[in-house]
Amino acid sequence: MIDIEKYTKEIELNPNDAENYFHRGQTYLFYLQFAQAADDFTRCIELATLVPHDFWFETGFSTLNNRDLTICWRGACYFELSCYEEALADYTAVVQSSGSTLKESTVLTTRAKVYKALDRHCEAVSDCQAAIAMTNRNQKAYEILAEVAEQRGETSFAERMKRKASACSELSFLEEHLAFHQYDREAQESVERCKRLLMEPENWL
16 A cells, blocks of 8 residues: 555645546555545546646556546446446546547447446447447457347347457457467468458347
């Protein structure tokens, strides 16, 4: 808990510094203290509204809009706390943010997980479909679709989604392998097989 103590002291010295709330929130999240993390992320967001530009501090994620990143972290906390409506509001805010530079596919997939928890399956499927349209190598989206299909009794569709999720995982492994064994013909053929599977059109739920 050394980092929590460190950031707490920094906050006591400068209670209007958004960066310290962000980092303490991340530390709380690491220790699975979701309520405390959500509170810190909320305070961070409140303070950030006073700053007239997106990049109000360095997080190590140079391509991300920090405000949207923080909202996503808070949404993750709300999800773990089973506060699904609050999580949904956060992810929707990021999806709708015109200034967001987050990979929208990832945000849509995460929001789909929240919709599924709320038993709003149509919205979950819609988000997964939109996410896959952006990149067909979205393993989590296929997994969510498989879970929804199983709940609906659509076993054939569920199995196809599981195969596509496995193909995403296999592709990542194969591409790492080929980076060091570029002449492995069997691996190359497996890559093409996975890509063909992911390119197959689907009749969505």
